[in-house]
Amino acid sequence: MKRPDRSWLSRLGQYAVVLWVAVTLNFALPRLAPGDPALVMFTGEGDPSPEVLAELGALYGLDDPILVQYGRFWTDLLHGDLGLSTVHNRPVADVLMERLPWSLTLVGLGLIGAIIVGSLLGAWSAWRREAGRPGKDKGTLIGVLAVDSMPGFWVAMLLITVFSAQLGWLPSYASAELPDETFAWLVESGRRLIMPLLTMIITSIGTYYLLARASMTTVLGEPFIRLARAKGLPERRVATGHALRTALLPIATNASMAAGALVSGAVVVETVFSYPGLGKVIADAVAARDYPMLQGAFLLATIGVVLANILADLFYPLLDPRVRHTRQVVPA
Numbered sequence: 001m002k003r004p005d006r007s008w009l010s011r012l013g014q015y016a017v018v019l020w021v022a023v024t025l026n027f028a029l030p031r032l033a034p035g036d037p038a039l040v041m042f043t044g045e046g047d048p049s050p051e052v053l054a055e056l057g058a059l060y061g062l063d064d065p066i067l068v069q070y071g072r073f074w075t076d077l078l079h080g081d082l083g084l085s086t087v088h089n090r091p092v093a094d095v096l097m098e099r100l101p102w103s104l105t106l107v108g109l110g111l112i113g114a115i116i117v118g119s120l121l122g123a124w125s126a127w128r129r130e131a132g133r134p135g136k137d138k139g140t141l142i143g144v145l146a147v148d149s150m151p152g153f154w155v156a157m158l159l160i161t162v163f164s165a166q167l168g169w170l171p172s173y174a175s176a177e178l179p180d181e182t183f184a185w186l187v188e189s190g191r192r193l194i195m196p197l198l199t200m201i202i203t204s205i206g207t208y209y210l211l212a213r214a215s216m217t218t219v220l221g222e223p224f225i226r227l228a229r230a231k232g233l234p235e236r237r238v239a240t241g242h243a244l245r246t247a248l249l250p251i252a253t254n255a256s257m258a259a260g261a262l263v264s265g266a267v268v269v270e271t272v273f274s275y276p277g278l279g280k281v282i283a284d285a286v287a288a289r290d291y292p293m294l295q296g297a298f299l300l301a302t303i304g305v306v307l308a309n310i311l312a313d314l315f316y317p318l319l320d321p322r323v324r325h326t327r328q329v330v331p332a
Helices: 008-033 037-040 049-058 065-077 092-130 134-148 150-166 181-204 205-219 223-230 235-247 248-274 280-290 291-319
Strands: none
Touching: 008 065, 008 291, 037 049, 065 205, 092 134, 092 181, 092 205, 092 248, 092 280, 134 205, 134 291, 150 181, 181 248, 205 235, 205 248, 235 248, 280 291
């Protein structure tokens, strides 16, 4: 008799520990800053008076013992209360929910685009190399590495210079006021998304290109590829139906881990283009020392990375049936 594998219980426990550590670090962030946390959060002009600091301390509960603050922090979090932004003077959760769809669109499409472009280029490069055309492989490798070495802000400024300043095709600022009519809003939002999305893809394809190239090179030397060719299958079917699917396994694993890196890269991209996403919120919060906003944004990013890893665990068996396993129950 078979029983379900209990490894998922262990994984969920690990994810729970990761979230607990992230939440604890978010709680400790303003309290680890030098000086009085209330002074760090102060956004007024000049030095605050003791009365103002006491009022801020009472507002954020900073005068209570640390364990009391920690317990209240968790209680508020479980009720969806992430605090009050010192810059926007609004609940942090409201601001984040407004900006989240913009960042999900940018980071999600950027990740998908980088995976598709990088993987196809890497697989094609390895196929050319295996077919006895190393020159094209080396040329593609040098070109991709050259592009991958460009910093994100430089790529963004280059795109603005060409497509906005010189050609005038695309707007350089994504946070300008949008039209009210639905279709016009979608068209204008799409136009303002093009350059930030291109920047995300261009600066991310190198990782997937190298992974796909190395994985494809290894797979093409496997016995099942030689067997497929011995059966007389067309080369295109061997490449796409056998080699490429197997070569995508490490890319699927890396995609979940790359989600966090893309979120950090989005901070630079969104700042350059004034894109109204979480990255821009984080940059503005750092400049203004809006710690409640930073805590909420970092927590949201952590949850996103954990969810990406869970999705990778769920979909990985669809790509590689070998990871599906069950434990045998020995009868008494």
